[in-house]
Amino acid sequence: MSSLAAESQPTPSAVSKGLEGVVAAHTRLSDVRGDIGQLIYCGYDINELAGKVSYEEVVHLLFHNHLPNARELAELKKILAGYRELPQGVVDIITRFPKSCPPMHALRTGVSALGCYDTTADDDSMDAQRRKALRLIAQVPVLTAYFHRARQGLPLVAPDANLGEAANFLWMINGSQPSSEMTNTMDVCYVLHADHGMNASTFSARVTIATLSDMYSAITTAIGTLKGPLHGGANEGVIKMLQEIGSLEKVDAFIEGELLNKRKIMGIGHRVYKVLDPRAPHLKRMAQLLSAQLGDPRWIQMSERIASLMLEKKGLHANVDFYSATVYYSLGLPTDLFTPIFAIARTAGWTAHVLEQLADNRLIRPQSVYTGQAGLKWTPVADR
Numbered sequence: 001m002s003s004l005a006a007e008s009q010p011t012p013s014a015v016s017k018g019l020e021g022v023v024a025a026h027t028r029l030s031d032v033r034g035d036i037g038q039l040i041y042c043g044y045d046i047n048e049l050a051g052k053v054s055y056e057e058v059v060h061l062l063f064h065n066h067l068p069n070a071r072e073l074a075e076l077k078k079i080l081a082g083y084r085e086l087p088q089g090v091v092d093i094i095t096r097f098p099k100s101c102p103p104m105h106a107l108r109t110g111v112s113a114l115g116c117y118d119t120t121a122d123d124d125s126m127d128a129q130r131r132k133a134l135r136l137i138a139q140v141p142v143l144t145a146y147f148h149r150a151r152q153g154l155p156l157v158a159p160d161a162n163l164g165e166a167a168n169f170l171w172m173i174n175g176s177q178p179s180s181e182m183t184n185t186m187d188v189c190y191v192l193h194a195d196h197g198m199n200a201s202t203f204s205a206r207v208t209i210a211t212l213s214d215m216y217s218a219i220t221t222a223i224g225t226l227k228g229p230l231h232g233g234a235n236e237g238v239i240k241m242l243q244e245i246g247s248l249e250k251v252d253a254f255i256e257g258e259l260l261n262k263r264k265i266m267g268i269g270h271r272v273y274k275v276l277d278p279r280a281p282h283l284k285r286m287a288q289l290l291s292a293q294l295g296d297p298r299w300i301q302m303s304e305r306i307a308s309l310m311l312e313k314k315g316l317h318a319n320v321d322f323y324s325a326t327v328y329y330s331l332g333l334p335t336d337l338f339t340p341i342f343a344i345a346r347t348a349g350w351t352a353h354v355l356e357q358l359a360d361n362r363l364i365r366p367q368s369v370y371t372g373q374a375g376l377k378w379t380p381v382a383d384r
Contacts, residue, residue: 015369020271024198024364025206029062029352032197034272039279041195042066050282055165055190055345056080059137062195062352063130077164083138084159084168086146087117094143095150103147103340104227108220110143111136115216122214129358132215133351140219140347141165144340145172166190169344173333181293182331185286186341189324192279193342195349197272201225201232205350206357210364215354222350223343229266232346235338237266238325242302251305259313267322268310276317283323290330299326 016022031040039046042061049058053067060068060076068076090113097106114136115121120128142159149156149172157172166187170178178186196202205222209215226232245254258265270277284300291300303326307318328338 027356030195030197032272034274037273037275037278046278050191051188055187058191058194059348062348079134080138081161083135084142086139086142089117090114094147099151103336106147107143107340108223111216112220121216129215129355136219136351137347141169141344148173190345192282193345202350202353206353207364209354209357210361218354219350226343232339232342234266235321235325236335238322239329239335241266242299248301251302255309265310268318269316270319277319279320280318280323283327287323287326294330
């Protein structure tokens, strides 16, 4: 590199690979305190919320910075239930995808299609943006359920306005009323996954909306980011790993082999948490309860052994994906719906961050350090 080129670039010492440690925004929405294993939503420790409030209450908290009273909660539930219906054109699109289409592909495309049918998609008023945000929170689970039913050749199940978000999704997936235990379990999962600081998908949503694009583009971006196995897709990898191992007595040899070959153990370790992920114990308890109820303890037994070995050998803790996979699997949900369920819950956080970004927007445009050549001269093609 020439000296002139080097002088025009940031110094290499300013580079943070993966933007680790770089502060990209101020936010009131959530805080991940990785050194002490704490997750905060708008001032509330996650342990103050999980199992005590509903997902709808968390949506209200993220949007309005306070937990709702009874009237506010009833109003929000009514609004979300009223927004669930999809445009027929979008239903036609997602139900015609190949049965082999991965659900995250279908969800990503479905959200993008929603923007084509919304005449207010480019209305940048904050009232319109809030309406679009709530509509997406209501419609992302419907998109997921409709695609899942269609790929099985089953009739679509219409949303039930009398059911909350968690119960309605289970109803639309299965075509039967979920038990209170199933509903409560799914609701807690939604609460635990609603937001998580400046994670990769939230950052990508904020980058997109910072260009003054539209809500649908931002959430489509987030879904595409969440899909990756180093982010939301890790929960699918956990069950695949457990299925590959097969039984408790094979766990030790499997882990030893994976570590020997320097392969990543899915669901173990976290980019931010240096201690236990505070969401993991809640999911572990639910996994233990479901395993006891279903009479098939092997998944949680294998999980606990893997977590113990990884803490002992590598000092790494299980994260939220590790136990959520067992919870979803125990609920009878297909493995490839695990990440879409993550997306359903996280749509609350994504849209709240989009609104926050728009309220005090600045284009997100980091720099890079150029490491290529400089000063090259053109030569005719015949002389190259």
